[in-house]
Amino acid sequence: MSANPTTPRVAVVGGGVAGLVAAMRLARGGVRVTLLEGSPRIGGKLQVSEVAGLPVDEGAEAMLARRPEALELVRELGHGDALVHPGTTSAAILSHGALRPLPSGQVMGVPSDLRALAAAQVLSPTGLARVPLDLVLPETPRGDDVSVADFIGARMGREVVDRLVEPLLGGVYAGRADRLSFESTLPAVAAAARGERSLINAVKEIRAKAPADPGPVFATLNTGLGTLPHLIADAVTGAGGEIRTAATVRELRRTPSGWRLTVGSARDPEALDADAVVIACPAPPAARLLAHEVPAAARELERIETASMAIVTLAYPASAFRRAPRGSGYLVPAVEGRQVKAVTFSSVKWPHLRDRDPGIIVARASIGRIGEEHTLQRSDDELKAAAMTELAVTCGVAELPVESRVTRWGGALPQYDVGHADRVARIRSAVAGQPGLAVAGAAYDGLGVPAVIANARSAAGRILEYLESRGETNDGHAREAEGARP
Numbered sequence: 001m002s003a004n005p006t007t008p009r010v011a012v013v014g015g016g017v018a019g020l021v022a023a024m025r026l027a028r029g030g031v032r033v034t035l036l037e038g039s040p041r042i043g044g045k046l047q048v049s050e051v052a053g054l055p056v057d058e059g060a061e062a063m064l065a066r067r068p069e070a071l072e073l074v075r076e077l078g079h080g081d082a083l084v085h086p087g088t089t090s091a092a093i094l095s096h097g098a099l100r101p102l103p104s105g106q107v108m109g110v111p112s113d114l115r116a117l118a119a120a121q122v123l124s125p126t127g128l129a130r131v132p133l134d135l136v137l138p139e140t141p142r143g144d145d146v147s148v149a150d151f152i153g154a155r156m157g158r159e160v161v162d163r164l165v166e167p168l169l170g171g172v173y174a175g176r177a178d179r180l181s182f183e184s185t186l187p188a189v190a191a192a193a194r195g196e197r198s199l200i201n202a203v204k205e206i207r208a209k210a211p212a213d214p215g216p217v218f219a220t221l222n223t224g225l226g227t228l229p230h231l232i233a234d235a236v237t238g239a240g241g242e243i244r245t246a247a248t249v250r251e252l253r254r255t256p257s258g259w260r261l262t263v264g265s266a267r268d269p270e271a272l273d274a275d276a277v278v279i280a281c282p283a284p285p286a287a288r289l290l291a292h293e294v295p296a297a298a299r300e301l302e303r304i305e306t307a308s309m310a311i312v313t314l315a316y317p318a319s320a321f322r323r324a325p326r327g328s329g330y331l332v333p334a335v336e337g338r339q340v341k342a343v344t345f346s347s348v349k350w351p352h353l354r355d356r357d358p359g360i361i362v363a364r365a366s367i368g369r370i371g372e373e374h375t376l377q378r379s380d381d382e383l384k385a386a387a388m389t390e391l392a393v394t395c396g397v398a399e400l401p402v403e404s405r406v407t408r409w410g411g412a413l414p415q416y417d418v419g420h421a422d423r424v425a426r427i428r429s430a431v432a433g434q435p436g437l438a439v440a441g442a443a444y445d446g447l448g449v450p451a452v453i454a455n456a457r458s459a460a461g462r463i464l465e466y467l468e469s470r471g472e473t474n475d476g477h478a479r480e481a482e483g484a485r486p
């Protein structure tokens, strides 16, 4: 397909990593692409800004390196030399007021090595004694899906859920184990547990199958992961695509030949016609956009709840830490009753930050879980105070930070509740019934950056296939233009 006025036009709604990747694939596939981002800046949850002169991410900061999509994308964009890996991935967990190492042998908090679990001292003696019952209990029925807490609690006891699994899942979803889907949030564990009565043995199996030297788990860009959207945007415009910011899409309607989008303010709306549309925005706006033309999908999207959180970034002189931060950070189980749910020692985790200024230690504290929206109604100063208190208690930091930043992420993390996979299947099937429409983004098949890249690519692929089939089988655009002549 060549880029002339008769070339099909595709509108992409949302300029996060999903929309940008979809736009890149479409622009490189030869269609005319217009990406519409509602806010003044592209990137969505990928944003970076300077704190104490260092490029520190405001949202997502690490890409899983054991899935290929994100690293391949960075290399494909010609920036492979900017990829860096964590200096350490050893993390701790707060338990009964003290930091303990995460037990070795666990997968997303689900333990497989009882000796390592005992040595870590994360569980109470009673909680620890409950875990090996998993080896003798009969099979736990689970139907198509079950909550993380119901299944793991039944096999290993509630303490494993509260003190290990929920904090680890909390880092990804800010969600509650009582509601999160076992199948969708722990897919590898859930799959292994289908063929194995004991959960301990299922996790052992996963670990046994892992390659001996799997390489680094995570990667980022030495300029901050928040620079990735700009690299993708360059590829979009380089391939002839158009990117518009401050362009909120308010309505989506079918037309005889495709779609009409209403863009901009209610007072000064603009109509944009497209042959096909990729909706790459979070579930709540996606539901609003689909409400008229695909109500079945909109109803399902409305049911995907989202959690809000804030990231407080604090930069201290290294000398302020009376106890030097060890490891990449730590997780705080909700049962500990603290305001902060996780702390990342960015300067320890990412050597490129430490090397740029060894005299500064940057820490990022996460605050807020699903159902705790009131926490985020507090002022920036109150959130900073909560993070500073946390570091004072765990690391003996008694000074004020040299610089700080509060980033609020309202409704940022979709919750994959029990039945999520079926819900996504229903959304996809309703959307597939509409020619020239696709959805992409974190609401569907994984909210990590590589998973989002993968689903955005396939959404764009489906649109390209649709346009090609229309060109071959229908009076496509070129023929439509010719058809204007008698």
Ligand SMILES: Cc1cc2nc3c(=O)[nH]c(=O)nc-3n(C[C@H](O)[C@H](O)[C@H](O)COP(=O)(O)OP(=O)(O)OC[C@H]3O[C@@H](n4cnc5c(N)ncnc54)[C@H](O)[C@@H]3O)c2cc1C
Binding pocket: 013, 014, 015, 016, 017, 018, 019, 036, 037, 038, 039, 041, 042, 043, 044, 045, 046, 058, 059, 060, 061, 062, 063, 064, 247, 248, 249, 250, 280, 281, 282, 285, 309, 311, 409, 412, 413, 440, 441, 442, 443, 447, 448, 449, 450, 452
């Ligand atoms: C604090 C935080 C930390 C995270 N950390 C990590 C991490 O370390 N590693 C990891 O892999 N993942 C992490 N994630 C998850 C990951 O960042 C996201 O799942 C992913 O970036 C989502 O991309 P997206 O394009 O689907 O959505 P978004 O990034 O939300 O982008 C959607 C875009 O759509 C726009 N939009 C919405 N409505 C409209 C409309 N009507 N018209 C036009 N535009 C609209 C929005 O303004 C936004 O820019 C984190 C998320 C958060 C919030």
